[in-house]
Amino acid sequence: MLTNLKDQPADKILALMAAYREDPRDNKIDLGVGVYKDATGKTPVMRAVKAAEKKIWEEQDSKSYTGLAGDPAYGDAMVDLVLGSAVARGNVAAVATPGGTGAIRQGLELIKMAAPGATVWLSAPTWPNHPSIVKYLGMPMAEYRYLNDDTPTVNFDGMMEDLQGAKAGDVVLLHGCCHNPTGANLTLAQWAEVIALLQERELTPFVDIAYQGFGDGLEDDAAAVRMVASEVPECIIAASCSKNFGIYRERTGILMAISQDDALQGRAQANLAFLNRQNYSFPPDHGARIVATILNDADLKADWMAELEEIRQGMLGLREALAAELKRLSNSDRFEFLAQHRGMFSRLGATPEQVEKLRADHGIYMVGDSRLNIAGLNAQTIPVLAKAIIDCGI
Numbered sequence: 001m002l003t004n005l006k007d008q009p010a011d012k013i014l015a016l017m018a019a020y021r022e023d024p025r026d027n028k029i030d031l032g033v034g035v036y037k038d039a040t041g042k043t044p045v046m047r048a049v050k051a052a053e054k055k056i057w058e059e060q061d062s063k064s065y066t067g068l069a070g071d072p073a074y075g076d077a078m079v080d081l082v083l084g085s086a087v088a089r090g091n092v093a094a095v096a097t098p099g100g101t102g103a104i105r106q107g108l109e110l111i112k113m114a115a116p117g118a119t120v121w122l123s124a125p126t127w128p129n130h131p132s133i134v135k136y137l138g139m140p141m142a143e144y145r146y147l148n149d150d151t152p153t154v155n156f157d158g159m160m161e162d163l164q165g166a167k168a169g170d171v172v173l174l175h176g177c178c179h180n181p182t183g184a185n186l187t188l189a190q191w192a193e194v195i196a197l198l199q200e201r202e203l204t205p206f207v208d209i210a211y212q213g214f215g216d217g218l219e220d221d222a223a224a225v226r227m228v229a230s231e232v233p234e235c236i237i238a239a240s241c242s243k244n245f246g247i248y249r250e251r252t253g254i255l256m257a258i259s260q261d262d263a264l265q266g267r268a269q270a271n272l273a274f275l276n277r278q279n280y281s282f283p284p285d286h287g288a289r290i291v292a293t294i295l296n297d298a299d300l301k302a303d304w305m306a307e308l309e310e311i312r313q314g315m316l317g318l319r320e321a322l323a324a325e326l327k328r329l330s331n332s333d334r335f336e337f338l339a340q341h342r343g344m345f346s347r348l349g350a351t352p353e354q355v356e357k358l359r360a361d362h363g364i365y366m367v368g369d370s371r372l373n374i375a376g377l378n379a380q381t382i383p384v385l386a387k388a389i390i391d392c393g394i
């Protein structure tokens with residue numbers, strides 16, 4: 001049987017992680033996988049996470065099963081964090097999932113159960129695992145333009161034009177904030193136009209929000225998803241705690257299905273629980289418990305928010321410093337977009353050959369589409385990267 005298996009393509013981002021680890025050069029720079037690093041290159045355990053783990057260790061008296069939806073305290077706290085008061089809690093069905101990827105996978109399966117013929121529209125480009133999972137599930141898929149390659153800013157006209165081609169009942173996957181891989185984001189006015197189009201063409205939004213707090217702040221980053229959830233008849237939301245709580249390996253995410261018709265909440269909730277049961281039964285609890293402990297304790301929450309804000313400000317500072325250094329070296333404003341973009345990523349606009357040259361000649365690792373992780377930089381590596389970018393003719 002196993003001889004029938006085909007080779008699978010390596011995930012480009014994860015393959016890059018492995019290649020970086022194997023590179024013996026001392027001066028190598030990792031701008032690949034989307035993991036936050038501080039100025040010393042470490043991915044720290046956040047202070048509030050450590051404190052919450054200590055509290056859990058002291059107070060937890062059982063590791064018996066929770067419910068299929070996960071701990072209700074986690075669900076409530078996350079619905080509140082992502083949606084605020086945009087939607088009544090009674091309209092939200094929510095289950096804990098293994099990470100944001102688990103939420104995306106379960107969300108797509110829910111769509112497949114409810115609307116088997118629906119085409120899933122993805123931004124071009126998007127996080128490579130989006131099309132990979134859609135394809136794996138055998139769902140119809142289409143792309144909408146997202147980026148002007150030359151500037152690189154959002155190609156809003158192209159996006160709207162392409163979405164006009166969607167049929168009623170199709171699903172549009174949108175990045176709630178900090179678009180991965182481009183770093184270019186819709187303005188709230190543009191979101192309002194997208195929402196009007198979704199309503200007019202009867203399309204269902206599926207919002208992936210994996211970087212809340214990394215762009216313009218916890219509340220501002222949630223503004224678009226809240227607008228969507230409060231204005232369209234139905235939407236699906238996948239949220240991740242990997243980045244904003246720094247608990248990558250704990251696999252902590254949440255999937256929400258929202259309907260303005262509150263009579264549907266019970267059925268949606270039962271279907272989400274059913275999907276959890278089919279795929280892995282109970283979702284992982286440790287990360288979810290950390291998050292709920294932090295969000296339900298005023299002091300821990302304040303400390304978490306303060307540290308998250310330090311991280312966000314640090315990334316903004318790195319963006320500005322890199323844009324300024326490139327302006328100095330190139331005598332042009334063509335890298336100004338780096339300071340305008342938000343979140344962990346930007347795409348440089350380099351060719352695959354130039355990206356390969358950065359790796360081979362300078363030990364600088366970024367994804368082949370020239371996505372770089374801003375958080376992989378520090379004051380010492382910014383001039384090194386900027387010089388290498390110019391040297392490679394980018």
Ligand code: LMR
Binds near residue numbers: 032033035129
């Ligand atoms: C990324 O885009 O680098 C992260 O979301 C990590 C991943 O799983 O790909």
